[in-house]
Amino acid sequence: MDGHDSLTVRPSTPADLHALEQWSCEEPVAWVDRTRLREEMASGNYRHEWTWIAERADRPVGRALWWGRSDATSPLTLDCLLVDPGEKHPEDIATALILAGRDAFDDAGELEFNVDVAVTDSTDRSVSAALEWREAAAHRGGFTRTTERIAFARTADDPRPEISTRLRFAAGTDDQFRVLFGAVAAGSLDSHTRSMVAEHGVAALAADDLAFYSSLPGLREAWQIASRTDGTTVGFIVPTRNAYDAAISYLGVLPEHRGNGYVHDLLSQMVRIHHDAGEQKIVGTTDATNLPMRAAFERAGFGVTRTRIVHAR
Template identity: 60%
Template sequence: MTPTTPPTRIRRATPDDVPALTRWTSDDPVARIDADRLTAELRTGNYRPEWSWLAEQQGRPVGRALWWGRSDGDRPVTLDCLSTSTGGPAAVEIGAALVRAGLDAFGAGAPLEFIVDAAPTWASDPAAVEAVRWRHEAAHLGGFTRTTERVSFARTATDAKPPRPTRLRFAPADDETFRALFAAVATGSLDAHTNDVVARDGIDALADDDLDFYRSLPGDRQAWRTAHLPDGTTVGFIIPTRTAYDASISYLGVVPEHRGHGYVHDLLAEMTHVHHDDGQARIVGTTDAANTPMRAAFERAGFTVTRVRIVHAQ
């Protein structure tokens, strides 16, 4: 006789489920939220029971989905951790149901993402390949529509700093100037998100969204700078802000007519100095795996690859 799989119940967590959420363990070789971090960030409101989902069979948890959001937010931003106690097709089925439940519950609003962080060498590890594969299938069956592989970098204040640029001048500017620059650098961009938004909604919508998004990040708006040649010609801009945890190379852009002259290195070097001069011990940054010029710039500026980030987006 072939055993039958018990029915799976997908439900939103409640405060009474916090012990079950924190006890959850996984052996998958991708990043996961452990009990200590979950406990700490339940206190800050970055994770919340009502932003968490459980899959159960016969009353026993067989899957967990944790969504992360800003502590002052009324809606999460990313699905940070998706795991199941099974593998293969069952993991895909349970994972897709957990994804779908969250997307349906959170409804319309800013596009949500599902992030899977893996080691830089994950593609050569069969177990990691499988962990990434089933989450990819679950993401798309559950409602995410596109996937981008990104590379995360970091450096510390003890790493050798790149030379500070001397051929550019940096100056503050108002929001309208930065909005125009967001639109200008979209042409010919190697960033998958930029190209997707432009194709779907147009450059004006992209510029509006980018301005709103980067203004919403932690950090000092007064640190944003436009970059100019000595004659005043604008070649690009930098936006040094923060993630929830670290100083960040949030955005830099070179306008199309000045690409090919290595200004990306000047912009990144300036951002590195801005953060370290402000006393920041660690700086992080991320770029698409396909964006080889930006990857080379990070390496030249003393950044080290810390992980590969697979981003599933709506």
């Protein structure tokens, strides 16, 4: 590390709030400014015990903000990682901050580190430089799997996609959805699904998916199973919410029915469910390599809002 002073990494306290607010960022990545920091602290999505500071000789040289649900006992994602631009090796300080957080939150389950950039800036050298040291720190800090995802959004003012005329939608039980989560894993283009199956198997994936999506805000009764008019099941939808907006959380087409464009029918149904419930904004993400899903979002009136680099274990 740079300099002769040793690095100290510690969680913040309320007395650090003013210092935390002084941070700014000239790099072309999304970061948390003073206003958002105060809002998230007030909501409980950020907390001092989830916020870590790196110091040399009592001078702050790094800040890590972990985000969690307001009713949670531990965070889910590293939301913002900043290092003083005067540091020659920011990856060293960033690694120390990540490891400190991971050690403290190791029982929190599947932690992630997210870095957002504007899609139009994705080939800019300043973007790649900002991503490189963060990725190096992520990997050294134990986040060994990196995925590029594209984020989309649409509003109630955008034209609604057409209602499906070839599928029928109905409620389903947890057992039915558990079976479907497992069934759609075969041939999936989603990196998390493929990684989970390879490491833990289809049954574990299905149970984990059911538990995770059941834990999200939103109405469980909005989940629906899609069938053709002859009663043949072709897929399912899981519309939920994140902490801020209505979300396209999960849709799946059974392997034997792929290639027939059913993804458009499923996404259209999810959009209509959310807007019919009064939601003004709907968001969704997909892996950059999942071209069919990207096309479906665009066809359903969604616009690209950002690229998200997801570092996970």
